[in-house]
Amino acid sequence: MTDRDYVPNLIRPDSQWRELLSDPEYRVLRQGGTEAPFTGEYTDTETEGIYECRACGAELFRSDQKFHSHCGWPSFFAPLAEDRVRYLEDRSIPGRARVEVRCSNCDGHLGHVFEGEGYDTPTDLRYCINSVSMRLREAD
Incomplete structure (x- = not known):
């Protein structure tokens, strides 16, 4: 399936x-915004x-996939499963794909996800995720 064929499972009108x-949740989740660094609820939580997904x-993501990257946003080295997330090319910053x-x-x-930054993680990936786009369901 190509990206243009993608249809989310959950579709709601913008008004809903x-x-x-x-x-803040709407600005990030629906408009592609970014929360300010070092302000998110889950930046340093363990x-x-x-x-x-807050929406x-x-x-x-699992908490055991989270690591301290000191970038200002929660960082994970992998999603819970690859089918939980999808990836899009982002060229919104000129000269920086x-x-x-x-x-x-x-x-x-x-x-966003970044590769090859040298973090000591199993995947060499850093999923830099906005706290406002997630909700932590604590383990029992």
Whole structure:
């Protein structure tokens, strides 16, 4: 399936997203915004659990995949499963190609993934994810 054939599982009209999400959540998840660095709820948390999409509740990342990158946003070295996220080429910054990460269930913007930065992780990937796009469901 090509990206242009992609259809999210959860489709809602924009007016419904605006009702369900706070202004900062809407700006990031539906408009592709970014929260300010070092301000997010989960930037430094080490609580055990599953990080879910704040828009639709899809499980995205495990706390044991999270690491301290000191970049200002929560960082993970892998998603819970590859089918939980989708990737888009992002050329919004001239001269700097990036890979956008979106929730595959609702198509909400989560952040970006970077490769080859030298972090001591199993994948050499850094999923730089906005705290406001996720909710932590703590382990029992």
